[in-house]
Amino acid sequence: MNSSMISKIAKAKRYAEEPERIQFTRFEATFRGENDVHTTIYDNGEWHCTCRFFQDWGDCSHTMAMQRVLGVTIPAAHRHGIPTGIGTGALMH
DSSP, X not given: OOHHHHHHHHHHHHHHTOGGGOOOOEXXXXXXXXXXXXXXXXXXXXXXXXXXXXXXXXXXXXXHHXXXXXXXXXXXXXXXXXXXXXXXXXXXX
């Protein structure tokens, strides 16, 4: 492996330990819930989910779970239902 690639791998590892460098602006994910499969979408600060609860309440367990998983990679103003301090530290593997 050449030294340029080794350097990039080291940089990638360092970046992965600093998730606050990443800010998602848009994505779509399939979420396998207990009763059905739902599509969860984050688009420029707006959450959407295809489940019935989200349609009625504007938030649901699927979007809140995604917010916990994504932690600091989404802006704090768009992390609903996450107690202070959760999802703000480095990701643990």
